[in-house]
Amino acid sequence: MICLEKVSVTYHPGSEAEVRALTDVDLTIDRGEFVAVVGANGSGKSTLAQLLNALLLPTAGRVWVDGMLTSDPRWLWEIRRRVGMVFQNPDNQLVATTVEEDVAFGPENLGVPPDEIARRVQEALAAVGMEAYRHRAPHHLSGGQKQRVAIAGVLAMRPDVIVLDEPTAMLDPRGRKDVLETVRRLHREAGITVVYITHFMDEAAAADRVVVLERGRVARDAAPRQVFGDRALLERAGLEEPPLVRLAGALRRRGVPVPEDFSGPDLEALVDLLCRLRSSA
Ligand SMILES: Nc1ncnc2c1ncn2[C@@H]1O[C@H](COP(=O)(O)OP(=O)(O)O)[C@@H](O)[C@H]1O
Numbered sequence: 672m673i674c675l676e677k678v679s680v681t682y683h684p685g686s687e688a689e690v691r692a693l694t695d696v697d698l699t700i701d702r703g704e705f706v707a708v709v710g711a712n713g714s715g716k717s718t719l720a721q722l723l724n725a726l727l728l729p730t731a732g733r734v735w736v737d738g739m740l741t742s743d744p745r746w747l748w749e750i751r752r753r754v755g756m757v758f759q760n761p762d763n764q765l766v767a768t769t770v771e772e773d774v775a776f777g778p779e780n781l782g783v784p785p786d787e788i789a790r791r792v793q794e795a796l797a798a799v800g801m802e803a804y805r806h807r808a809p810h811h812l813s814g815g816q817k818q819r820v821a822i823a824g825v826l827a828m829r830p831d832v833i834v835l836d837e838p839t840a841m842l843d844p845r846g847r848k849d850v851l852e853t854v855r856r857l858h859r860e861a862g863i864t865v866v867y868i869t870h871f872m873d874e875a876a877a878a879d880r881v882v883v884l885e886r887g888r889v890a891r892d893a894a895p896r897q898v899f900g901d902r903a904l905l906e907r908a909g910l911e912e913p914p915l916v917r918l919a920g921a922l923r924r925r926g927v928p929v930p931e932d933f934s935g936p937d938l939e940a941l942v943d944l945l946c947r948l949r950s951s952a
């Protein structure tokens with residue numbers, strides 16, 4: 672679905688302000704995957720996100736979306752339609768005066784006929800659980816609700832991939848949970864390919880695969896349990912253990928036999944395990 676081959680990005684090349692943001696990144700994302708991208712501030716996460724729908728072109732190397740080279744101007748609009756983006760600040764993404772106009776904005780720009788737009792708006796709002804708010808003004812919604820409307824706006828374009836760049840960074844815990852659950856459901860039920868950039872390790876632990884960026888390079892690309900079981904890697908990359916992994920470690924140090932490879936993200940899994948241990952004690 673998406674393929675990066677030896678990609679490097681340098682901002683302001685040749686000037687005094689030159690910054691190398693990504694170096695030799697090879698990455699393949701298959702259709703239907705849920706991939707989390709983590710890394711310290713400045714490790715290149717947002718730069719990577721912008722490469723995926725041709726908002727940014729690599730300085731070296733190549734990026735393909737469904738076989739279309741992002742640097743080929745012929746494919747620009749098709750790539751932008753197929754790869755939808757959701758950013759950190761919901762206030763910068765909502766443009767209209769009502770929720771439904773906002774969701775209709777993308778397909779209108781694509782020239783989709785009005786009855787088809789109405790159908791898509793309905794579907795997209797249902798998919799994020801925001802139908803009841805369709806006539807509301809976006810700026811009156813909570814942060815989490817705004818992000819769900821922003822996601823609906825992307826869904827109305829019928830994308831194959833959604834790239835979310837720290838979509839929960841500005842939200843309260845409730846909003847974070849709603850947004851993550853919405854994204855997980857879209858992935859599970861609609862089969863949408865998800866690239867989820869986050870600095871919350873518990874969110875990353877919910878992905879199928881975690882890509883760790885460290886100073887512009889891919890330091891690890893593996894299952895959550897492999898990434899979060901590697902303390903040396905986390906330390907080097909400036910990342911924390913997910914809270915449940917930390918809790919599992921603390922229990923282990925107190926003598927509770929929690930398996931070494933417990934990686935979360937599921938609170939239920941840990942509770943089950945503790946109950947089983949207790950009943951067998
Ligand atoms: N538009 C830009 N111009 C110059 N430097 C940039 C720009 N965007 C990002 N950078 C630099 O590139 C590096 C990677 O940034 P970024 O991709 O935003 O990382 P992250 O999202 O992981 O915090 C950082 O050193 C950052 O300062």
Ligand SMILES: [Mg+2]
Binds near residue numbers: 716
């Ligand atoms: Mg960023």
